[in-house]
Amino acid sequence: MPRSVRVGSVVFPALLAALLALAGCGKAAREWRADDHDQEPSGGAGAGANPGQGAAAAPGSAAPGDDMASLVDSAWQSKCQKCHGPQGHGDGPSGPMVSAADLSDPKLQDAFTDDQLAVIIVNGKGRMPAFNDVPPELVGGLVRKVRGFRGR
Numbered sequence: 001m002p003r004s005v006r007v008g009s010v011v012f013p014a015l016l017a018a019l020l021a022l023a024g025c026g027k028a029a030r031e032w033r034a035d036d037h038d039q040e041p042s043g044g045a046g047a048g049a050n051p052g053q054g055a056a057a058a059p060g061s062a063a064p065g066d067d068m069a070s071l072v073d074s075a076w077q078s079k080c081q082k083c084h085g086p087q088g089h090g091d092g093p094s095g096p097m098v099s100a101a102d103l104s105d106p107k108l109q110d111a112f113t114d115d116q117l118a119v120i121i122v123n124g125k126g127r128m129p130a131f132n133d134v135p136p137e138l139v140g141g142l143v144r145k146v147r148g149f150r151g152r
Contacts, residue, residue, distance in 0.1 A: 072141035079131055080142070088149035098127040104149040117143045 085091040088103035101108055112120070118139050124130035134142070 068137065068141055071138055072145055075134065075138055075142060076145055079134070083128070087152055088146060100128075103146050104152045106151055109147070109150045114143050114147070117146055 081092050083090070083092045083094045083098055083100035084103055085095055085100075090096075090100035090102040092100060094100070103109075118136075120128065121134065121139050121142055122130060122132050
């Protein structure tokens with residue numbers, strides 16, 4: 001028992017000191033924004049073409065689609081890949097344990113409409129949990145990603 005008291009009397013003050021140091025950083029906390037990310041300077045002909053716009057708008061009309069594709073990939077990796085695998089074959093680390101569907105199977109692809117796939121993503125089905133915290137735009141992107149696995 002004396003050893004645990006000694007460890008606790010050392011760990012607690014160190015933890016308290018670390019928390020106080022972090023609290024006194026002097027920077028106000030705020031939500032991360034896409035324009036906080038480091039971006040490569042644009043040296044092309046379009047550089048400076050729209051001086052009134054922020055850095056996030058500089059790449060032009062392709063940026064929103066790129067952002068959505070990136071969000072869909074991130075959502076796939078964090079919510080789907082564990083069971084369905086990187087290419088949707090049901091071979092993720094947990095796939096065999098839950099009998100995850102092979103989303104590249106044309107028969108499975110033909111069995112569901114896009115709307116039905118979206119409902120399955122949001123509400124879950126069988127052993128697949130519900131992902132009702134995913135925004136509708138992202139659900140649509142995940143449906144398109146699943147459709148892209150067909151026959152792979």
